[in-house]
Amino acid sequence: xxxxxxxxxxxxxxxxxxxxxxxxxxxxxxxxxxxxxxxxxxxxxxxxxxxxxxxxxxxxxxxxxxxxxxxxxxxxxxxxxxxxxxxxxxxxxxxxxxxxxxxxxxxxxxxxxxxxxxxxxxxxxxxxxxxxxxxxxxxxxxxxxxxxxxxxxxxxxxxxxxxxxxxxxxxxxxxxxxxxxxxxxxxxxxxxxxxxxxxxxxxxxxxxxxxxxxxxxxxxxxxxxxxxxxxxxxxxxxxxxxxxxxxxxxxxxxxxxxxxxxxxxxxxxxxxxxxxxxxxxxxxxxxxxxxxxxxxxxxxxxxxxxxxxxxxxxxxxxxxxxxxxxxxxxxxxxx
Ligand code: TXA
Ligand code: MG
Numbered sequence: 157x158x159x160x161x162x163x164x165x166x167x168x169x170x171x172x173x174x175x176x177x178x179x180x181x182x183x184x185x186x187x188x189x190x191x192x193x194x195x196x197x198x199x200x201x202x203x204x205x206x207x208x209x210x211x212x213x214x215x216x217x218x219x220x221x222x223x224x225x226x227x228x229x230x231x232x233x234x235x236x237x238x239x240x241x242x243x244x245x246x247x248x249x250x251x252x253x254x255x256x257x258x259x260x261x262x263x264x265x266x267x268x269x270x271x272x273x274x275x276x277x278x279x280x281x282x283x284x285x286x287x288x289x290x291x292x293x294x295x296x297x298x299x300x301x302x303x304x305x306x307x308x309x310x311x312x313x314x315x316x317x318x319x320x321x322x323x324x325x326x327x328x329x330x331x332x333x334x335x336x337x338x339x340x341x342x343x344x345x346x347x348x349x350x351x352x353x354x355x356x357x358x359x360x361x362x363x364x365x366x367x368x369x370x371x372x373x374x375x376x377x378x379x380x381x382x383x384x385x386x387x388x389x390x391x392x393x394x395x396x397x398x399x400x401x402x403x404x405x406x407x408x409x410x411x412x413x414x415x416x417x418x419x420x421x422x423x424x425x426x427x428x429x430x431x432x433x434x435x436x437x438x439x440x441x442x443x444x445x446x447x448x449x450x451x452x453x454x455x456x457x458x459x460x461x462x463x464x465x466x467x468x469x470x471x472x473x474x475x476x477x478x479x480x481x482x483x484x485x486x487x488x489x490x491x
Pocket of ligand 1: 201203204205206207230231232233266268280283285286287289309310311312347348349350351362363
C-alpha cells in the first residue's frame with residue numbers, strides 16, 4: 157500500500173471502475189483533480205469518511221453504487237464547500253431550512269430540499285428532493301473547494317458495513333475499487349450527520365445523527381420525528397436497510413453484567429465490566445460522545461480480532477444517545 161497512483165489514471169482517463177491501485181494522498185488538490193476527471197475519491201469529514209464523485213458526471217455517480225455495492229434506490233448526499241452553493245442543486249429553501257442552515261452549516265447536519273431538475277436523478281434515486289450538507293472539517297472544506305463542483309458522497313464503506321471513520325477503514329472496504337483516499341485523522345464525531353427533511357411545510361427528522369434532536373428543536377421547535385414504519389421508507393430510503401453491521405453478532409445489553417465473558421466475545425459500553433480481562437476486546441467509554449466516536453472503529457477492530465459476539469451497552473436516548481441507539485439497533489438487527 158501507499159504506492160503512487162496507478163500510471164493509467166494520469167495518462168488515459170480510464171473508466172472509474174477499472175482502477176487497479178488506490179492512491180493514498182495527503183493533498184486535497186491532488187484528490188480533487190482525480191475527482192474532477194471522473195474518479196471516486198474517499199475524503200474525511202467530521203462525521204465519517206465520505207466516498208465522493210462529481211455529482212454532475214453520470215458515470216462517476218453510477219460508479220459510487222458499484223464500488224459500494226449500494227442499492228440504486230438509496231439516494232446520495234450532495235456535499236458543498238459553502239452554503240451559498242445550495243441554489244445550484246436545490247430550490248425553495250423554506251424558512252425552517254434557512255434557520256437550520258444558519259444555525260448548523262457548516263457542520264454535521266444534512267437538510268433535504270426540493271431538487272433542481274438539472275441535478276442528475278441518479279444522485280437522488282429519482283426522488284424529487286436532494287439531501288445537502290456542508291461539512292465543517294477543514295480538510296473536507298479544502299477538498300470540496302478544490303473540486304469546484306457538487307460532490308455526491310455516501311459514507312466510504314461497503315454497503316451495510318460499519319461506516320468508515322478512519323482512512324484505513326475506507327481502504328479496507330474500497331481498496332482497488334476507487335482512485336484515491338485523502339488521508340487525515342480519524343473523524344471527530346464517528347457518527348453520521350443528522351438528516352432533516354425540509355422539503356415539506358413541517359420539518360421532519362429522518363435520521364438521528366451527530367447534532368442532537370434537542371439542539372435541532374431549539375431552532376425548529378415544531379420538528380416531527382419520522383417513524384421507521386414501512387410507509388416512511390420511501391422518504392428516507394437508506395433507513396430500511398440493515399446497516400452498520402460488522403461480521404460478528406451484535407447484542408444489546410442494559411448493563412455490563414449481562415455481557416457474557418469469553419475470549420471470543422467483546423464488550424463496549426459506559427459501564428466497566430468487573431472482569432475486563434475475560435473479554436477478547438473491551439472498551440469502556442467515558443461518555444456517550446466518546447462511545448459514538450469509537451463505535452464503528454471498535455466494530456472493525458472486533459472483526460480483525462475474530463470476535464464472534466459484541467455486547468453493546470444501551471444508553472439513554474437523549475443527546476447523541478438517540479443516534480447511538482439507532483446505529484446499535486440496526487447493527488443488532490437480524491440479517
Ligand atoms: O455524515 C454523513 O451524513 C456522511 C458523510 C460522508 O457526509 N454521509 C452519509 O451518507 O452518511 P449515507 O449515504 O451513508 O447516508 C445518507 C442517508 C441515507 O439514509 C439516505 O437514504 C438519506 O441520507 N438520503 C439521501 N438523500 C435523501 C433524500 N433526498 N431524501 C431522504 N433521504 C435521503
Ligand atoms: Mg452509509
